[in-house]
Amino acid sequence: MSISENTKPSLIGFSREELARVFAELSVPEKARGMRVAQVWNWIYARGATDFARMTVLSKDLRAALAENYSLERPEIVTEQVSADGTRKWLARLAPDKPGGPGPLIETVYIPEPSRGTLCISSQIGCTLTCSFCHTGTQKLVRNLSPGEIAGQIMLARDRVGDWPGAQAANPAGLPEAERKITNIVLMGMGEPLYNFENVRDAMAIAAASDGLAFSKRRITLSTSGVVPQIPRWGAEAGTMLAISLHGVRDELRDELVPINRKWPIAELLGACRAYPSLSNARRITFEYVMLKGLNDSIADAKELVRLLAGIPAKINLIPFNAWPGAPYECSEWEQIEAFAEVVNKAGYASPVRSPRGRDIMAACGQLKSESVKQRASERRAEAAAP
Template sequence: MSLDIIAPSGSVSADAARQAAKAREKPSLIGMSRQEMAAFLGEIGVPERQRRMRVSQLWRWIYTQGVRDFDAMTNISKALRRDLSEAATLERPEIVSEQISSDGTRKWLSRLAATQPGLPGPEVETVYIPDTDRATLCISSQVGCTLNCSFCHTGTQPLVRNLTPGEIVGQIMLARDRLGDWPGLDADNPTGLPEAERMISNIVLMGMGEPLYNFDNVKTAMDIANDGDGLAISKRRITLSTSGVVPMIPRTGHEMGVMLAISLHAVNDELRNELVPLNKKYPIAELLEACRNYPGLANNRRITFEYVMLKNVNDSLDEAKELVRLLAGIPAKINLIPFNPWPGAPYDCSEWDQIERFAAVIQRAGYASPVRTPRGRDIMAACGQLKSESKKVRASELRKRPTA
């Protein structure tokens, strides 16, 4: 049984609308790098000799304590707090709706800041997956996607735009807000949450979008996520999933140093061209060569290869054997993902017995081959099911709309 919690909505006064618009004109400190935050403090008159200390103070209040109001920053002078509140915000994306699955998975639809006058901001989905002693947050890097993978619901939504660093980090922030995952706070609804020191222990960039097509913003956001004085999520607990943007894979290892996951899904170019059209640009041989050379690759820092199980499409035992042959020499884990259905999907999930036989071939070759238990299917929160209703609006359409 799933539970839907919809955030209230309704008309607002003209004055409230103006105040909201004015607030949106202010930059949010969330998502700024330390250098950007120092430059911002200089713009509002903080002397250069104080900026490093002030950045450290702000950083801890924002990312360690999770405060949402400058007035709560008690070791900062009242005058500076006033200047900060007049010039900046601590806004996260706004939760529009929350769905809670029968298995405890939560999916949040959140609205981002508007970028076009007269239109609401685009919406993006974030998924929280609790387990007994840990929990994973699946975050998005784009609104929509350009890749058109045929088995993925997100791929049916054209790209609206890249997310900013603040919008990427903001998904972690809003999840911690909602779960009470800050010092001294309690969860809104603790049912099904893990008994762990920290409710969000792992981050996966496996939501909407291709993170390597938004590299710079994702890198800035992940630098904040793994900062020891901030959100403090280890790089080994952050996994970036890519469909195979080969030129960006070395940079990911050198500049982010996070764990890598590859959406493989096929063992020959002909089928992968259909399932993952990006393969026409970066075929399997090039992709696997980039994986073999991934910086930091070792037995304790393996690459995860994701393989969606599609009935009578890619699930034969011969394909399992070919998968083993292709990955020879790469420290790897192979994640078998039962296909998660969505409206109009052209595929069916492989039979469970066939998935187990496929896994057995891989395991006999010495690879870990867990079958990912579908989570959140009843609320369309499982792998490959995410999609929002946001769409890109052309300038010509905007000109036709009446002004408020």
């Protein structure tokens, strides 16, 4: 059964408290609920079960009751594109928002390297921020993703690359040699995660649970364009690593590149960064800086960046601009990027130049949008043509 045909709520994304309510509704005695919650939690998040029948620690009747009322559906991969560099972009379908209709689509990107694998996940369908250099920002916001749709991206990726205990990858070519194929989670896909705070927080609690998906919080990075009031709250309630989409060192330029800056300008943003809980040299904030020819790539810009970040334990990711159809910007010349990086490095900040991954399949930073929008447009045309 495809995700579009399934009408039962999925347990993916359920917390322990929500699972306890499920067992209460199924008339499991109160004294046994804690044990049943622990068992089902383990089967869902540690073992990646896709069928209640596999949960043989439960009675046959309880498995049948769960199967009758719930599912273990995660987002369903519609297409997989594999880049020449091994990056994989999955177009994934969610459960329908209304009966009989096609489910909405999101994009998730997996970046394998020899010793690690990074999964870039989405937090919203579309985006409200309209950052002028970002293709994703040209797609209107449809809605927030639920905790299950966010955590479900991690689970569909583990399904696909065989990252569950004893599992085999559907396509093992190019996967990391490490035992774990997905080692890092970055909330850098579609959407502004801090505009979907509670759902993202709840999904990352599952991701970080030692008996759940079991990612260290130092292996989870949330990237924000600068929703300043939510930054300290995220640090207190979630405590993952933090990345800031900075991209400009002057308010007048950042107002154009990242319009949220008009609400929370650079000084306020960096003030929130300085106060981020648990900030230290071991837990640095990453500042993302896309290199745009003639706009933000001068040596003077590099020196101002160093001045602005003084006193903040930080790493600066310099990102060569990834072009997309109709983009109004060009990437900085490589020599200019290197000169910029040298200034930042000499000031004591690690400033790696991010190697573009997945450009040929529009999976690189700032490029997510095209396939999901094309697919939805095709589906709308098909619906309109139907008798």
